[in-house]
Amino acid sequence: MQYGIDIGGTKMELGIFDNNQNLLSSQRIRTPTDDYSKFLQAVIFLVEQADQNTLGESTVGIGLPCVIDSNNFAVSSNIQCINGKNVHADIRDKLKRCVGFGNDSETFAVAESVYGAGKDHSKVLSVIIGTGVNSTLCVQGKLFTSRNKIAGEWGHVLLSALHQQRYGLPLLECGCGSLGCVEPYVSGKGLEWLYTHMGGDNISAQTLVTKMRHGDHLAVKTFNCYLDLLAHSLAQLVIYYDPDVIVVGGGISNISEIYMYLPDLMSDYLFKGVLLPKIVGTKFSNHSALLGAAIIGAEASELVTQLD
Ligand SMILES: [Zn+2]
Structure with a gap:
C-alpha cells in the first residue's frame, strides 16, 4: 500500500x-x-x-x-x-x-502522465489553470526538474504586446510582484476580470460560462478574448517543450469549450505544419x-x- x-x-x-x-x-x-x-x-x-x-x-x-x-x-x-x-x-x-x-503541480503531473490522461505518451505537459497557472513536464513518466525549480512557470511570462493592444488591456500587477505577467489574465480570476474590463458586472467564471452558452454578447466576447490569450500562452509552451499531449487541470479544465476551440486557435500562433499536441482533461479529477x-x-x- x-x-x-x-x-x-x-x-x-x-x-x-x-x-x-x-x-x-x-x-x-x-x-x-x-x-x-x-x-x-x-x-x-x-x-x-x-x-x-x-x-x-x-x-x-x-x-x-x-x-x-x-x-x-x-x-x-x-x-x-x-x-x-x-x-x-x-x-x-x-x-x-x-x-x-x-x-x-508535480503531484498532479506525475499521476496524470504515469497512470492518467497522458499515459501511453512519452512527453506529457500537465497544465494547471485555476487560481494560479503552472505547468510541469514529464518525460517517459519522470518529472523534468530544473536548477531553480521554476521550469514551467508560464504564468510569469509577459503578456504579448500583440494581445495587450488587440484587447486594450492594462498591465496588471501579478502576485509575483511583476507587472504584465499572463497569470492575472488567464487564471480563473483572470477570466472574471476580463468580463469586468469589457464592461460587465463582477460575476463568477461559472456564471460567465453559463451566460456565454446562452449567447450573451458580452460573455461571448469575453470568452473569445480569454481563449485567444490562453491559446497564445499554450502555443508558447508548445514552442518550448513540443509535448505529445497537454493535460489540463484546475477549475478552467471543467469548461468543455476549451478542448473544442483551443487547437485551432493555437495553430494561429505556430508554424505551418506543426503537429499540435492533444489537449485533454484529467483522468483523476x-x-x-x-x-x-x-x-x-x-x-x-x-x-x-x-x-x-
Ligand atoms: Zn508573475
Missing part, C-alpha cells in the same frame, strides 16, 4: 492506495496555517491514523503548495507557517521513514494530487532501498 498526502491552504488529505493505484480510503483534516509545530503534528496524525487502519507502515509521499528552494526550504506558500522551513527533513525525522516530496503524492512517495522509498 501507499499513502499520498495532498496539503492545501485549507485542508490536508491523506489517501491510502493499493499497489494498483486504487484509492481505498481517505481522511481529510483542517490545515494549521499559523503554527508550524501544529502543522507537523497534523501530518503525523494523518499518517499514524493510516498506519492503524492498514495495520502497517506504508510509503509516504506529500504534495505541498509551495516552491522548494535549492536548500530544501519551502518558499512562496500560502501556508504561512511553512515558509522558510525544511518541511521534508522535519516530517521525515518525526516519522522515521523515507518521505517523498513534490509541489502540487478528484484525486490526482493524492495519487501523484503516493507515487512520488513510493519512488523515493524505492530509491532509498536501492541505495541501501
